[in-house]
Amino acid sequence: MRKSAATLLLALALPVAALAQAPVHYSVAFPNAVHHEAQVTVVFSELPSGPLQVRMARSSPGRYALHEFAKNVYDVKATDSKGKALAISRPDPYGWDVSGHDGTVRFTYTLFGDRTDGTYAGIDQVHAHLNMPATLAYGKGQEQRPAEVKFELPAGWQAATQLRPDAAKGTYYAPNMQYLMDSPTSLGPQKVRTWQQQGRTIEMAVLHEGTDAELDAYVEQTKKIVREAAAVFGELPAYDFGRYTFVANYLPQTSGDGMEHRNSTSLTSNRPLRGPGALDNLGTVSHEFFHAWNVERIRPRDLEPFDFDRANMSNSLWFAEGFTQYYGELLLRRAGIYSDEQYCQEALSGLVSALLTAPGAARYSPVQMSQQAPFVDAAAAIDPNNRSNTYLSYYYIGGANALALDLLLRQNHKTTLDAYMRAMWEQHGKEQQNYAPAKPYTLADLQRVLGQVSKDTAFAGQFFRQHILGHELPKFDELLAPAGLLVRRARAGQVALGSRLSFNSADSTASIGTPFLGSPLYQAGLDREDVLRTIDGQRLSSPKAVQELLAARKPGDVVAVEYRTRGGLRTAQLTLTEDPTLEVVPYETVQRPVTKAMKKFRADWLNGKAR
Known part of the structure; x- marks a missing residue:
């Protein structure tokens, strides 16, 4: 395509680099x-003079804790x-400084x-299922350079990735380091299914x-x-690149997980694609695909750009993850995969x-729960904590508030959470x-757009x-009626002790976990690690x-317990x-009358929207 004069002038104004x-x-x-084991080679060329700082990432997009990927490099x-x-030389535990080069460094x-x-x-x-921050080293100061990756594949293996393929070179392309690190890749005997949706190519590559x-x-x-x-x-x-890829690994040796990425998602599970396992896997598909909008493009400002050198904290995971949690399940209902009762x-x-019922939800806000992600998002620690009584996952606290907000908007404001998500998409997601x-959001933006959609800033x-x-806490009994x-x-009518028990068959005792605040124990x-010897x-x-x-x-009964604590044998x-566990059930299952208005409200909310 011929460049315009304006384009040419702009190009002349840019630095040569x-x-x-x-x-x-x-x-x-x-x-x-x-x-x-894998053997990895990285070639950096046209480098400035001075040592090249090569690093492994400490964190990974979609994760918020530190994972120290350098520990598996030797x-x-x-x-x-x-x-x-x-x-x-090793300046720190996370990387290597390479000195004396001639403008090129071949790092293996x-x-x-x-x-x-x-x-x-x-x-x-x-097979090989590669999260790139855990796999590829990068050079400090080289983050804006494009990358080309060549996978030396064993016979019968193919690559599934959002990286752009270059068939002539046999390589895969990323425009910069952020995109490269956001591109999970599965290597193995792929089974690929491809279809078109709204002019886009969607593919599922499965092992x-x-x-x-x-x-x-x-x-x-x-x-x-x-x-x-x-x-x-x-x-x-x-x-x-006109394509979205479900990078799926459903082999027995995999660990259950789903991780969103810009033009793909990594799906892993040891459950097969049949029976109950298929439904569980589809739940991950639904959640992660919704992320292609919410968090990948509708993105919190405090996560953009992602920092690979530290833990990334956000105030908005209740929205980015929690609202996605709500929609991941709702889409299964709208798609006809769940019945009302299953939903x-x-x-x-x-x-x-x-x-x-979680003690933490009455203690801290969704914003504060979001800020806890660096400590709980698969973060490793060996010291005991009190999260049973202080924490509720931002997935659940956010998802439950999404449910409450959807019902409030439908009942009081003649609009829906769908409309709110579309408005966020138009204002903070569509432009890239x-x-x-182009316009990552803040908490103030989330509130402002809600005021616009509800037409009620108060x-x-x-x-x-x-x-x-x-x-x-929302009044869910009123909201769901x-x-x-x-x-x-x-x-109903059943009693609970308020803690997990770990049974010791050798002496017929049970160790207790952290008891829930306000529970009988x-x-x-x-307290935790006390050992119950007898009940009644x-x-x-x-x-x-x-x-x-x-x-x-029955509730209200008093029973004696004998237990061993750090202070010796005790009775109480x-x-x-x-x-306290709650459930939601349709009126039909408890023989309550369901009015026409209820049926319409439920249908407008839960029935499919796709045409």
């Missing part, structure tokens, strides 16, 4: 895959353009990886041990989810019960530049003060025996309380 930077070349080979070497060995290392999920690298003789018929049925369900997600926003995103059981009950959001301010910046849905005790002064004079021979013992009791009196 911005016009044509030599790409960083990567090669990834698997000569010892059976022992979970056999590090570096040479210049003539093959001369270069001096390497061995990578170990044996965890197939969205965070790490999983390598064996049948699994099931049949083609199972995969075909799974893809048909995925197509329904894609259509319903697009209906929320009115369109699909403009994928950077209540699998989605609504968990959200409502978590928000109304340089493979990144309501928007109150909702944020009470439920997002504060921790006031217009849909003919009932909130009730899931185990907590109130009686028992009976030894704890098995979980079944304890269940039978408690089943014969427990006043038993009703199990």
Whole structure:
């Protein structure tokens, strides 16, 4: 295409380095895959004088804690353009400084990886599932250079990735380091299904041990989810290279996970594509695909750009992850994969019960829960904590508030959460530049757009003060009633101790976990690692025996317990309380009348929107 005069003048005004930077070349080979190793080579060229700082990422897009990927890198070497060995020093645990180069550094290392999920690298003789921050080193100061990656594939393996393929070179392209690190890649004998949706190419590349018929049925369900997600926003995103890829690994050795990326998602599970496992896997598909809008393009300002050198904290994960949690399940209902009863059981009950019964939800706001992500998002620690009583995942606290907001908008403002998400898309997601959001949002933006959509800025301010910046709990019994849905005790009349028990068969005792605030064990002064010896004079021979013992009791009963604590043997009196777990059920299942107005409200909310 011929460049205009204006384009030419702009190009002349740009620095030469911005016009044509030599790409960083990567090669990834698997000569010892059976022992979970890859050989990685990175070639940096046209470097300025001085040491090159080579680093492994400490964090990963979609994750918020530190994972220290350098720990799995060894056999590090570096040479210049003539093959001369270069001096390497370790300035910190995360990387290497290479000095004495001639403008080129050929950096090689061995990578170990044996965890197939969205965070790490999983390598064996049948596949490799690579999260790029866990796999590829990068050069400080080289982040804006394009990258070309060559995978040296064993026979029968193919690549599934959002990186742009270059068939002539046999390589894959990323425009910069941010995009490269955001591009998970699965290598193995792929089974690929491709379809067109709104002029975009959608593909699912799968490693699994099931049949083609199972995969075909799974893809048909995925197509329904894609259509319903697009209906929320009115369109699909403009994928950077015209394609969105579900990078799916459903082999027995994988760990369950889903990780969103700009033009793809990493899906891993050891559950097959049939039976209950298929439904669980589809839930991850739905959640992660919704992220193609919410968090990848509608993105919090405090996560853009992503910082690979530290933990990334955001105030808005209740929206980025929590609202996505709500929609991930809602799309399954709208796609016809869930019935109303299944949707209540699998989605609504968990959200409502978590928000109304978890001690942490009454203690901290969704914003404060979001700020906890660096400590809880697969972060490793060995010291005990009190999160049972202080924390509720931003997935659940955000998802439950999304449910409450959707119902409030429908009942009081003649609009919907769909309209709110579309408005956020139009104002803060649709416009992109340089493979990144042009207008990432703040908390103030979220409140402002809610005021616009509801046409009630006072309501928007109150909702944020009470439920997002504060921790006031929604009245779900009132909010769900217009849909003919009932909130009730899931185990009415049954008692609960208020802690997990770990049974010790050798001496018929049970160790208790952290007791929930206000529970019978907590109130009686028992704490984590105390060992229950008897309840009401009976030894704890098995979980079944304890269940039978408690089943014969009712709320308000007082039972004696003997236990061993750090201070020795003790006895206490427990006043038993009703199990606080809640559930949501349709009126039809409890023989309550369902009016025409309830049926219409429920249909308008839950029925499919795709045309």
